[in-house]
Structures are given as structure tokens and as C-alpha cells.
Amino acid sequence: MTEHGIGTDPTMKPIDPATAPTTTVLRTMGERSAPRGRRRRGVGWLHVPLWLGYLFLYLPIVVVVVMSFNASKNLFVWRGFSLDWYASLFHNRAMLEGLGNTLIVAISVTVISTVLGTLLAVGIHRYTKGGLIRAFSIAPALLPDLLLGIGLLSFYSLITFTLGLHSVVIAHSVFATAFVTAIVLARIASIDESLEEASRDLGASPVRTFLRITLPQLMPGIVAGAMLAFTLSLDEFVIAYFTAAPTTPTLPIVIYSTVRFGVTPEVNALATLLLLVSIVTILAAQRLTRIGSPKESE
Template sequence: MRELDPDARPRAVRRPRGILVPLWLGYVFLYLPILVVVIMSFNDSENLFVWRGFSLRWYPELFADEKIMQGLVNTLIVATGATAIATVLGTLLAYGIHHFTRGGLIRAFAIAPAILPDLLLGIGLLTFFSLLSFSLGLQSVILAHAVFATAFVTAIVLARMANLDPSLEEASRDLGAGPVRTFVRITLPQLAPGIVAGALLAFTLSIDEFVIAFFTTAPTQPTLPIVIYSMVRFGVTPEVNALATLLLLVSIVTVIAAQRLTRLTGSDR
């Protein structure tokens, strides 16, 4: 009779002991090396394996390194240019796919660069630039990064568009607004959180990207990841730990901001 009683409280399901052990072991495996890098960036010793006290000495030395600073400037130029191109193309591509296509084939092709191996994409872009006799440099890296960043922007904006109310666009058309005016005055403001989230994600991915930049840049204009690679070939230095910590901080802040903006896609309805 207890099973038929609607007021009877369900018994709490006892969680087997140790079921979360693999989860926490996975977290330790993933994040412990990163934590060590962050801690050792504040080590006063030049020896990475000997702790001699807390110090911020490596951060001023990092900013005094001309090679690293030039790599940072190149990376910011590439990330800014690639983000601008990817944001515009990704937004327009998502709008076109959502309104003028059916089925998932075109959508899959639009998002494909995001899932292709970086090595394959880098070699393909290098071959393409060679066939066009396009000189390698920051301009080629910007275009290469815009290729895969556009796919991420498209995916995020498409997710945002799935939550839009189509009656607003229909009402705008009924009141005499043309397609362009409807897009600018009605659709674009609703897409703003998704567009900003896609731009932030594209910017973060461009800053951290190494493989594609390695194949498509000139030796005289390396981006920051390539500069870091050239430094760690001869051993990790305290400056590299400090640089990795700053990049980690920038990536975390940007990804959290993008995630918060992406959550807005489901909060309007």
C-alpha cells in the first residue's frame, strides 16, 4: 500500500562509494600540471624545481623581453583581424543558413573547419596560398585563422537564432520594412549576445592557435605561440611560466564571458 500512497516520500538513492573517484582523478590529471605552472611562475629561483620563495620578478622581465613583446603584438594583430572577419562572415552565414536552407548538409559544411584537424587545415591553407602565390606573413595568418574562427561564430549564432521569435521579423515586414532594415533593426539586436560570444571565442582561439599559424606565417613575423615554441625547445624558463599564466588568465576570462553571453540565448523566451 505504501507504493500507492501519493504522499509517500521517495527513498533517497544511495550513491555508491567511490563513484566520483575517477572524476576527481581526471580533474587532477588535467589541471595539476597547469597549477604547477602557475605556482612556479611566482618562484624566485631560476631553477624550476627548487622553490626559493614568492616573487613577481619574472613578470617585469617578461615584459622587458623584446622578442616576446613583438610576438604578442603580432598575435593581437592577427586575433583582432581574424575576429573581425570571422564575426561578420559567421553572422551572415548563420543568417543565410537559418533562413534560406533546409537540411543539415550545408550547416555541416559551414561548421566543418571547426572539427577538422589543425594539421590538415594548416597544410591545406599553405598549399592554397602557394597556388595563388600569396606571400606569407601576418595577412596570411589572419585569413587562415578567420577560416576556422568563422565556423565557431556560425555555430554560436545559429544556436542564438534558434531561440528568436520569427513573428517579430514578420511584423517588421508587414509594417513595410525591407529585408535589410528588418535585419539591422530587428534581427541584429536580438543576435547581439550570440555575436559577441562568438567573437570572444574566436579571439581566444586565435590567440592560442599554433599549428595553423606555424604553417601560414613568415619566419620574420612569428606569433606568440610560435615564439613560445622556439623558447621551450631549449627548456622551460621562468619567463615562459609567467607568460603561460597570463595567457591562461586571459583565456579563462574570455571563455567565461563568452559562456555567460551564450546563456542569454535561452533566457529571452
């Protein structure tokens, strides 16, 4: 027995000073085993630029949403809660015409870009090697809108193509197809190709295999790409400004012509509705891209 009343184990070997851990090693081991919150306590100030960036980005949006419910025409004076500007919005003929043109363009672009983007993604995945063609397929999504708008306008002028809603549909389909292609390509990487092989081994034709096996597996990515294409076309301004005719303006162009003389409460109400549609569509697209993924199935 020791002086503290604790017995010693005769099977224990004495510690060799040459192989004993040093103080530095013990300190390092203690830091690694320490709670994560304790280790990060000293870098809390690094979050300040992050929150300032969020404040700079989202505070104007919050102001627009709040002021859309303001009973006063003065955007900087709160006179009480009111829904009058939403009712007034639906009596604005110019806004309604622009909304109608935008919906025609957005729906047409969604259909065209979804079909072309899906077929392009399947073709790239099956019949190409390397990343060059893949990079070219998504390049329109990375090009600046100003460059793409000027290029399309120059092309229309070169072939004497009449401007109108059809020219906007073609222009929007160029970049929307690139987004759909990128999303469907990401979805293809997670599908089970053994099901396609089994279908072909059982005698199904390539078309039947694609319609009955491949397409249902790609459907979440296709729907997500279609939603994203609709949202992008709905809000796009620069390319539409260059490729639309003066007699058929889209909604963003109508809003631009209105806010040049000052932002009205009706514009705030319209911006709030567009924000709501965009948020719901993007969240739904994000959710659909996760369906069937490995992380979702775990």
C-alpha cells in the same frame, strides 16, 4: 474498539489478496521514494576516475601558475614569492614582438570571422533546408589543425601566395568563422521571429528589419562568437606554424622556440597571463550565450 484502542472504519473495504501489492513492488516503491543520496551511496567509487582525470588535466596548469611567482630560476625549487618574472617578461623584445603580431592577427580574425559567421548563419537559417550545408559550414571547426594547416600551406604554395601575417589571418579566419557560425545559429533558434514579421508588415525594408530587429536579438551570440574567435586565434599554434613567415612569428611560435631549450620562469608568467585572458573571455562568452534564452528568462 480493537485491542490497541484504535477504532475500525466501517466504510473501509477489505484488501483483496489477488490485487494486493507484492513485497517486490513495495520494495521498488520504497527505493524510488528514498532520498537520492541514499540510492547513490554505493556508486561513489565511480567518481575516482573522474577526479583522477581532472588531476591529470589541471595539475600541470596549477604548477605553471604557482611557479610563475617563484623567486628562483629553478622550476622545482621554491625560493619565495616574487613578481620579478612578470616585470622581466615586459622587457623581453622577442616576446613583445610575438605578442604584437598575435594581437594584430587575433583582432583581424575576430572582425572578419564575426561578420562572415553572422551573415553565414542568417543565410543558412533563412534560405536553406536540411543539415548538409549546415554541416559544411562548421566542418573547419571539426577538422584536425594539422590537416587544415597542411592544406592551407599547400594552397598558398599552389597560388604562389606570400606568407606573412596576412596569410595567418586568412588561415585563422577559416576555422574561426565556423565557430561563430555555430554559435549564432544556436542563438537564432531562440529569437522571436514574430517581431521580424511585425516589422515587415509595418513597411520596414529587409535591411532595416535586419539592423533594427534581428541584429539586436543576435547580439549576445555575435559577441560570444567574437570572444571565442579572439581566444582561439590568440592561442592557436599549429596552423600559424604552417602559414606564418619566419620573420613574423606569432606569440605561440615564439614560446615554442623558447621552450625547446627549457621552460623559463618568463614563459610561466606569460602562460599565466594567457590563461587568465582565456578564462575571462570564455566565461564572458558562455554568459552572453545564455542571455535571453528560455532558461535564463525563467
